Amino acid sequence: MRIAGRIMLRRGQGKVFFLEIRDWTERIQVFVGKNQIGEAGWAIAGHLDLGDLVGVDGRLGFTKTGELTVFAGHLVFLAKSLLPPPEKWHGLTDQEQRYRQREVDLFSNPESMNVLLGRSKIVSAFRSVMAAKGFVEVETPTMQSIAGGAAARPFVTHHNALDIDLFLRIAPELYLKRLLVGGMERVFEIGRVYRNEGLSPRHNPEFTMMEAYQAYGDYHAMMDLTEALFASAIEAVGGGFVRTWGEATIDFTLPWPRRTYHDLVAECAAIDPHDPDAVVERARAAGIETAGKDQVVVLSELFEAVVEDQLTGPVFVIDYPAEICPLTKRKTTNPAVAERFELYIKGVELANAYTELNDPILQESLFRRQLAGLPAEESMAKMDDEFIRALRHAMPPAGGLGIGVDRLAMILLDRSTIRDVILFPLMRPRSAAPPP
RNA sequence: GCCCUCCUAGCUCAAUUGGCAGAGCAGCUGACUCUUAAUCAGCGGGUUGAAGGUUCGAGUCCUUCGGGGGGCACCA
Numbered sequence: 001m002r003i004a005g006r007i008m009l010r011r012g013q014g015k016v017f018f019l020e021i022r023d024w025t026e027r028i029q030v031f032v033g034k035n036q037i038g039e040a041g042w043a044i045a046g047h048l049d050l051g052d053l054v055g056v057d058g059r060l061g062f063t064k065t066g067e068l069t070v071f072a073g074h075l076v077f078l079a080k081s082l083l084p085p086p087e088k089w090h091g092l093t094d095q096e097q098r099y100r101q102r103e104v105d106l107f108s109n110p111e112s113m114n115v116l117l118g119r120s121k122i123v124s125a126f127r128s129v130m131a132a133k134g135f136v137e138v139e140t141p142t143m144q145s146i147a148g149g150a151a152a153r154p155f156v157t158h159h160n161a162l163d164i165d166l167f168l169r170i171a172p173e174l175y176l177k178r179l180l181v182g183g184m185e186r187v188f189e190i191g192r193v194y195r196n197e198g199l200s201p202r203h204n205p206e207f208t209m210m211e212a213y214q215a216y217g218d219y220h221a222m223m224d225l226t227e228a229l230f231a232s233a234i235e236a237v238g239g240g241f242v243r244t245w246g247e248a249t250i251d252f253t254l255p256w257p258r259r260t261y262h263d264l265v266a267e268c269a270a271i272d273p274h275d276p277d278a279v280v281e282r283a284r285a286a287g288i289e290t291a292g293k294d295q296v297v298v299l300s301e302l303f304e305a306v307v308e309d310q311l312t313g314p315v316f317v318i319d320y321p322a323e324i325c326p327l328t329k330r331k332t333t334n335p336a337v338a339e340r341f342e343l344y345i346k347g348v349e350l351a352n353a354y355t356e357l358n359d360p361i362l363q364e365s366l367f368r369r370q371l372a373g374l375p376a377e378e379s380m381a382k383m384d385d386e387f388i389r390a391l392r393h394a395m396p397p398a399g400g401l402g403i404g405v406d407r408l409a410m411i412l413l414d415r416s417t418i419r420d421v422i423l424f425p426l427m428r429p430r431s432a433a434p435p436p
Numbered sequence: 437g438c439c440c441u442c443c444u445a446g447c448u449c450a451a452u453u454g455g456c457a458g459a460g461c462a463g464c465u466g467a468c469u470c471u472u473a474a475u476c477a478g479c480g481g482g483u484u485g486a487a488g489g490u491u492c493g494a495g496u497c498c499u500u501c502g503g504g505g506g507g508c509a510c511c512a
Contacts (some may be wrong), residue, residue, distance in 0.1 A: 014468035
């Protein structure tokens with residue numbers, strides 16, 4: 001049999017020694033004996049160090065102690081490690097180095113390898129589900145002249161030939177909806193979005209979002225799709241539907257509860273959300289500044305302060321106040337309520353979806369309106385003339401969905417920080433001179 | 437931006453009240469043909485993140501700076 005991999009351990013015993021070789025799936029022991037591989041092979045073997053990559057041809061068998069072993073008949077030097085590997089027992093434990101030198105982390109800590117391969121399984125599962133449901137994967141601009149589709153501070157860059165500033169996208173939403181207008185009835189995109197905001201265990205400036213749009217669907221269809229996607233992701237990484245995340249236990253058994261925003265505020269804050277005085281009073285009690293802010297902005301901040309942390313299991317929070325959802329269709333029975341949901345798990349927002357607003361007249365007026373208490377930067381409502389023009393050609397009624405892939409990976413792979421599920425999280429560059 | 441905390445050999449970590457900077461692994465030399473983080477004998481390896489200060493004496497105390505981690509804020 002023939003194997004290749006990195007030398008992780010070497011145990012010498014005179015004219016025979018044992019190697020532990022690891023590839024990205026497994027480790028196996030190799031027996032190398034002077035009499036067995038001959039003078040030339042023994043000469044090569046003398047130069048092997050921990051960290052080197054070698055190829056081995058030999059017979060598969062068992063040692064005296066019963067360990068599965070490749071008895072080397074021939075050794076091939078594949079690549080030399082000039083730098084010493086991390087300590088063989090503890091591996092690389094320093095967080096900074098694990099992120100800065102991810103390649104070393106990956107080959108020395110199998111746990112890290114499994115987590116990051118697990119992330120890839122989740123993304124593959126998403127693609128399989130979407131393909132099975134007839135969605136096509138597309139790619140839309142990541143450099144945009146208007147950073148629309150979400151509320152976030154964008155990164156700015158510059159195109160020299162056109163001499164224009166461009167924003168790195170904060171969401172692909174508006175372009176994907178233009179594809180609906182064009183007749184691509186089921187589209188999705190998995191890609192990076194960029195938000196110029198702080199770093200935290202749940203925030204990296206670039207992160208991966210999946211957005212999907214389904215013509216003739218609505219937000220209920222998106223809830224069903226979300227459940228199907230998560231179920232498939234859970235099956236892909238294994239471990240069942242009742243899972244631990246840190247100290248917590250999360251039960252993903254389908255279906256998940258669908259609770260209205262209104263009911264949750266009433267329940268968690270113990271007030272009537274329709275009573276403006278009660279909302280303001282309760283918000284002040286929670287330490288929220290209310291002066292000069294619209295009622296819905298206060299309500300929204302109250303929701304975050306009082307409700308979000310109590311949303312433990314997977315729960316769809318549905319039917320948001322229309323004023324804070326400028327891209328969402330209103331309920332035909334109640335125009336004050338938008339057909340939107342957010343999926344929360346242990347207080348973390350994992351998904352956000354709408355029945356998409358497809359009325360160009362209303363959309364334009366919502367883009368022009370600015371809610372009091374919200375600076376332009378924090379508003380989703382940014383005028384995008386190209387998008388409005390597209391809507392004027394008639395966009396089919398549709399459901400749209402966005403899922404934070406990194407946060408899902410964190411929860412399904414039981415990691416407490418988003419940096420553990422991103423191959424190369426953003427770090428401040430080292431100022432010291434790099435090694436030669 | 438604010439608060440807490442950490443930074444000692446390539447890696448993992450010690451160093452008592454402020455009193456000679458150490459160990460294991462890795463490396464080098466030697467012994468060993470069935471080991472399991474192999475073992476045994478020996479040898480090298482340091483501007484203790486940086487600069488300044490207090491002190492007879494600083495890895496240890498103080499100040500500033502750099503970097504990391506955690507938390508807060510931000511992220512509707």
